[in-house]
Amino acid sequence: MRGVQLLFLLQLCTSCVLTLAVPRVPVPKRREVYGNGRIFDITHRVNAKMPTWGSRDGLGQFVWLVASMKNGSLVNASEMKLSAHTGTHIDAPSHNYEEYYEAGFDIDTLDLEVLNDNTQRILRLQSKITKSKTMIQRHYFLLLLLFTLLHSITASSSNAAYPTVDDDCSCGASSTDDDLLLFPERNEVYGNGRIIDISHRYVSDMPSWNSEEGIGMFIRLFESLKNGSIANFSGFKLSVHSGTHVDAPGHVYDHYYDAGFDVDTLDLEVLNGNKLRTQCCWSSTVIVPRESNITAEVMKSLEIPKGVRRVLFRTLNTDRKLMFKKEFDTSYVGFLEDGAKWLVENTDIKFVGEFSTP
Template sequence: MKPILLLLLLSSLSYSVATTAYPSIPGTTSVEYAAETDTLIPPRREVYGNGRIFDISHRYSTTMPAFETNDGVGQFLWLPNSMKNGSIANNSEMKLPTHTGTHVDAPGHVFDHYFDAGFDVDTLDLDVLNGPALLVDVPREKNITAEVMKSLHIPKGVRRVLFRTLNTDRRLMFQKEFDSSYVGFMRDGAQWLVENTDIKLVGIDYLSVAAYDDLIPSHLVFLEGREIILVEALKLDDVEPGIYSVHCLPLRLPGAEGSPIRCILIK
C-alpha cells in the first residue's frame, strides 16, 4: 500500500472513532480548539434550559455578606498546588463557615442536645428539600409576623414555601456589609406557620430566616420539632411568583449543623 493512501485511511479511521466516541449532543454548540491568542470566556449563567431552570443559589465571592461583620466573607479559596508552580494539576482548598451564602440549617444549629445526638445536615430529609414549591412575595416593609402569615393565604397541603421579601429588593446579599435591618420571621410568625400550615421547607432571601430581633426564638420554634428545614440566603431575583419544582442538595457533612447548598427552581 502506498504511504499516501495509508495516511488517508488512518486519518479517516481516526475521525470515525472520534465522532463515534464523542457524538454531538442536541442543544449544544461544537467546541473548536482556539488559537493561543484567542480569549477563552467561560459561561456563567443564572437561567438554564431556555428559561426553564433558575439557579437560586448565590455565587460565592470574597465580598458577599457574612453574619454580624462589615468585612464580608473574605478570602475563602486558595490554590496551594498550582500548575504554574510546577504541580501536575491545579488543586484548590476552601475554608469558610458552614452558614455562608446560600445554606441550610439543621436542628443542631440552636439545640445543643440535638447537636450532641447527631441531628446534623447529613440527617436532613431530601424528600423535603426536593419537590413542588410555592414562591410568594411577602408584604414589603414588614417582618413576617402571624398577621403577615395569615395575609398570605397559603393553602393547606403546601409543603415548601420560598418567601421573597424586601431583602431581595434591597439586594442585601450583594452588599458586603451585614445589615441587621433585614426582613425575617418574628417568633409569632414562625409559631403560626408551625401550628397552621403543612410547610416543612422554609426558604428566605437573606442570611437568616429569623428577624434579627427574634433571632434565636424564631429558630427555636422552627427547629424544635425536627420536621422543618430552613434554607437561607436564596437568590430570588427575577423569578415570577408561583409554583415550581425546587431541588436543594446540601453537602453530606456528619457533625455539621449547617452546610452550603445548591438550589434550583424548575418551571
C-alpha cells in the same frame, strides 16, 4: 425594623419550634433512598477518615465549632477547612486546564442543564441503548460530546475567586491566545426556565454574620499546573453558615447538635421537588408585603393552601440586595415568633427559605 430570621427545617420536630422541652434523646437517621426510589443520595458523607489526594492519613479534622450555645452564643456555628477536591464533588474546567484557570472558569461556569436530568428521560435512554447496537454507538458519541461540553461551558467569575500562587499568574483574565479566546458567562436560567439557579456565588465581599468585612479571602491555590503539579488544587476555609445554604438541626437546637444531627440527616424528599403539585407535595414562592417582617398577620394574609410543603419567601431583603453588600445588615426581614407559631399550627409547610436574586 429588626427581624429574627428563623429558617426552620420543620420536618424533623415540628413541636420543637414552639418548645425546647425534649421528651427523649433524638437519634439521627441517614438514608440513601427516598420516596421509594424517587431520590438516590449518591454523595459520600465527609468525615475525618475520608481519603484525600496525596495523603495516607485521610482528611483529618476539617470542621471546628467556633460559636457554642453552651457558651452563651445564640446558635451553634461551625467553620470548615478542606480541599475543594474532597469527597463527592465536580471538577471545574480550571482544575485540569491552565487556560481555563486563567480565564476564571470555576464550577459556577458549568451548565446545570447538563448536570441535571429526570429519571424518566434516563430510563428511556437506557431502553433505547438495549434495543440497538447502533443506538449504543450514537449515545456513546453523545456522551463524548457532553464530556467535551463540560470543559467548554462559559460563565462569569471574578479574579477574587482564584487568587494567584505567584506574581506571574493573571487569574480571572481572559486568554490572549490568538486561537482561543475564553469569555466566561454566568447563567441563572437553563432550559427555557426548566432550571433556575437561585444560589449566590461565593466571593470575598459576600456578607458574613456580624461582620463588616464580608467573608474575606476564603479560597487559596496550593498546587498549580504552572509550578509543575498535575492539576490546579484549591483549598477553602469558611463558615458553614455562608452564602446559600441549608441549616442543620444542630445549628439552632443544642440537643440536636449533641446527638449529631448535621445536614446529612435532612430528608431529601422534603428538600427536593417540582414546582408543580406532585402527590400532594407542593412547592411555592410567595411575595411578602414590603416593610414588614413575617408575622402571624402576614402569614394569614398570604393564604398559603394546605398541601404546600416547601415555601420560598421573597422579601424586602431582595429589593435591598443585602446579599450583595459586604457589611452584614442586622435590619434584614425575617420571621417573628408569632409568624413561626402560626405557620406550625395552620399549614403543612415543612421547609422554608428565602428567594433572593438580583
